[in-house]
Amino acid sequence: xxxxxxxxxxxxxxxxxxxxxxxxxxxxxxxxxxxxxxxxxxxxxxxxxxxxxxxxxxxxxxxxxxxxxxxxxxxxxxxxxxxxxxxxxxxxxxxxxxxxxxxxxxxxxxxxxxxxxxxxxxxxxxxxxxxxxxxxxxxxxxxxxxxxxxxxxxxxxxxxxxxxxxxxxxxxxxxxxxxxxxxxxxxxxxxxxxxxxxxxxxxxxxxxxxxxxxxxxxxxxxxxxxxxxxxxxxxxxxxxxxxxxxxxxxxxxxxxxxxxxxxxxxxxxxxxxxxxxxxxxxxxxxxxxxxxxxxxxxxxxxxxxxxxxxxxxxxxxxxxxxxxxxxxxxxxxxxxxxxxxxxxxxxxxxxxxxxxxxxxxxxxxxx
Amino acid sequence: xxxxxxxxxxxxxxxxxxxxxxxxxxxxxxxxxxxxxxxxxxxxxxxxxxxxxxxxxxxxxxxxxxxxxxxxxxxxxxxxxxxxxxxxxxxxxxxxxxxxxxxxxxxxxxxxxxxxxxxxxxxxxxxxxxxxxxxxxxxxxxxxxxxxxxxxxxxxxxxxxxxxxxxxxxxxxxxxxxxxxxxxxxxxxxxxxxxxxxxxxxxxxxxxx
Ligand code: SF4
Ligand code: SF4
Numbered sequence: 001x002x003x004x005x006x007x008x009x010x011x012x013x014x015x016x017x018x019x020x021x022x023x024x025x026x027x028x029x030x031x032x033x034x035x036x037x038x039x040x041x042x043x044x045x046x047x048x049x050x051x052x053x054x055x056x057x058x059x060x061x062x063x064x065x066x067x068x069x070x071x072x073x074x075x076x077x078x079x080x081x082x083x084x085x086x087x088x089x090x091x092x093x094x095x096x097x098x099x100x101x102x103x104x105x106x107x108x109x110x111x112x113x114x115x116x117x118x119x120x121x122x123x124x125x126x127x128x129x130x131x132x133x134x135x136x137x138x139x140x141x142x143x144x145x146x147x148x149x150x151x152x153x154x155x156x157x158x159x160x161x162x163x164x165x166x167x168x169x170x171x172x173x174x175x176x177x178x179x180x181x182x183x184x185x186x187x188x189x190x191x192x193x194x195x196x197x198x199x200x201x202x203x204x205x206x207x208x209x210x211x212x213x214x215x216x217x218x219x220x221x222x223x224x225x226x227x228x229x230x231x232x233x234x235x236x237x238x239x240x241x242x243x244x245x246x247x248x249x250x251x252x253x254x255x256x257x258x259x260x261x262x263x264x265x266x267x268x269x270x271x272x273x274x275x276x277x278x279x280x281x282x283x284x285x286x287x288x289x290x291x292x293x294x295x296x297x298x299x300x301x302x303x304x305x306x307x308x309x310x311x312x313x314x315x316x317x318x319x320x321x322x323x324x325x326x327x328x329x330x331x332x333x334x335x336x337x338x339x340x341x342x343x344x345x346x347x348x349x350x351x352x353x354x355x356x357x358x359x360x361x362x363x364x365x366x367x
Numbered sequence: 368x369x370x371x372x373x374x375x376x377x378x379x380x381x382x383x384x385x386x387x388x389x390x391x392x393x394x395x396x397x398x399x400x401x402x403x404x405x406x407x408x409x410x411x412x413x414x415x416x417x418x419x420x421x422x423x424x425x426x427x428x429x430x431x432x433x434x435x436x437x438x439x440x441x442x443x444x445x446x447x448x449x450x451x452x453x454x455x456x457x458x459x460x461x462x463x464x465x466x467x468x469x470x471x472x473x474x475x476x477x478x479x480x481x482x483x484x485x486x487x488x489x490x491x492x493x494x495x496x497x498x499x500x501x502x503x504x505x506x507x508x509x510x511x512x513x514x515x516x517x518x519x520x521x522x523x524x525x526x527x528x529x530x531x532x533x534x535x536x537x538x539x540x541x542x543x544x545x546x547x548x549x550x551x552x553x554x555x556x557x558x559x560x561x562x563x564x565x566x567x568x569x570x571x572x573x574x575x576x
Contacts, residue, residue, distance in 0.1 A: 034385070037388040038382075038388070040388055040394060040396070041388075041394075045398065127503045177552045
């Protein structure tokens with residue numbers, strides 16, 4: 001490893017950082033626009049063309065606002081909590097590959113913050129730390145509404161993280177069968193989804209364009225994972241943590257200015273990261289036709305990134321669509337869905353896929 | 368799976384609305400400062416003091432409007448008409464006329480109280496000001512000009528829509544100035560304030576014919 005390698009690493013990290021900031025700015029605007037369209041409204045359209053700079057304007061406004069610190073807060077934790085929300089949100093995306101590795105000057109550069117071999121564990125760890133931000137914010141604010149929001153966040157995160165983790169396990173198990181060994185690295189999981197099914201059954205030959213995504217064999221896990229990430233990012237209909245109508249904004253009631261903006265930023269970065277992870281695990285990440293040799297090499301290198309964005313945005317759109325459609329759940333319904341449906345469902349699916357995989361690997365036990 | 372089918376039903380509704388709105392015919396809101404809606408005929412907007420077609424002021428300084436005002440926001444002082452150059456027909460005219468728009472509740476009781484239809488309401492509601500003093504409208508701003516146009520506080524403001532000031536309010540349409548329920552033979556309402564140059568209403572039979 002020499003200086004150039006170090007520079008490349010710094011460049012990758014910066015690229016991820018900038019990418020996340022840009023998509024956050026776009027996503028806030030996109031969400032408001034889509035929600036508006038789903039409610040027969042126009043939505044933000046003043047700042048810039050189609051109002052695309054609205055988030056920049058809002059960010060500037062928040063930047064110049066006073067940061068009010070209520071008298072009863074636990075100061076240290078109160079100041080720390082927003083950082084605990086933002087930093088894991090950014091770190092989480094670091095392990096997600098967002099393009100095919102490219103070669104610059106003879107060096108292989110993976111388009112990824114860092115290719116950890118414990119990628120999925122890292123993601124789970126980061127999303128657990130993000131819960132601390134909400135809990136600590138709720139507790140250190142020294143006020144009732146944030147406290148309620150924080151308590152809700154704890155319960156919700158515990159319930160849904162379990163389902164999310166179990167859904168991930170079945171994906172990891174499945175992808176172990178498509179490669180030489182089991183892996184938690186997201187880059188490897190993506191590469192194993194490349195290509196299309198080669199249909200051996202004669203009358204199904206026309207279907208050989210179907211990509212080999214984990215989505216098809218792991219569809220149940222996909223649905224469970226999708227529900228769990230909506231709950232994990234505290235989005236409607238699982239936004240009991242914020243619940244504007246009951247909790248006046250929940251855990252961030254007592255935050256203002258940049259500290260509030262950090263929560264906002266973290267929420268949208270989380271949405272993007274979680275959707276990207278979902279696309280990576282189930283929709284084949286950046287894989288897709290690149291037409292190597294048929295079009296200029298630059299486009300071939302860019303196309304995987306485009307596929308990645310398209311898949312991620314499909315899931316983000318689903319997030320927004322669901323938010324525009326469903327009312328907030330009641331608290332007991334939330335707990336029931338988590339503990340009585342998702343976790344048992346995920347466990348049963350885990351067992352089913354274990355059995356199927358074992359049969360395919362080792363044959364039936366009676367043979 | 369009742370829940371699931373309801374879920375997809377809901378998604379279909381919002382999806383359809385999205386398509387409708389994007390293609391343009393589902394939109395129910397307007398981009399306000401650029402586009403604005405037709406206001407109802409009886410909209411209670413900013414007041415206007417009217418004139419007769421010959422240019423005389425209609426207000427006779429009787430202070431009935433001030434008496435009727437529940438918000439006590441009208442201040443009127445009458446004065447004797449100068450005999451050689453009368454401002455209003457009759458003995459007296461409104462010498463001072465002020466309305467505090469910050470207190471006005473736009474109930475329209477002043478319009479009802481006025482015996483000469485001197486004060487009416489227009490359709491203009493963009494009345495924001497930079498300070499409280501500007502919110503007190505004096506006779507200079509309320510009284511229509513001899514040519515029938517109405518002054519505006521900020522005439523060059525992008526939101527100043529002078530046409531709105533020249534549509535009269537519907538109270539006059541709903542009542543007969545003579546107090547007779549049937550309009551027959553009396554001068555009725557017209558779409559612009561003040562210029563009382565309209566024809567009397569025809570009688571019922573003539574209208575039905
Ligand atoms: S509209 Fe009502 S409140 Fe306003 S000036 Fe007339 S009487 Fe007073
Ligand atoms: S506006 Fe009408 S009611 Fe008021 S002082 Fe003038 S004439 Fe009298």
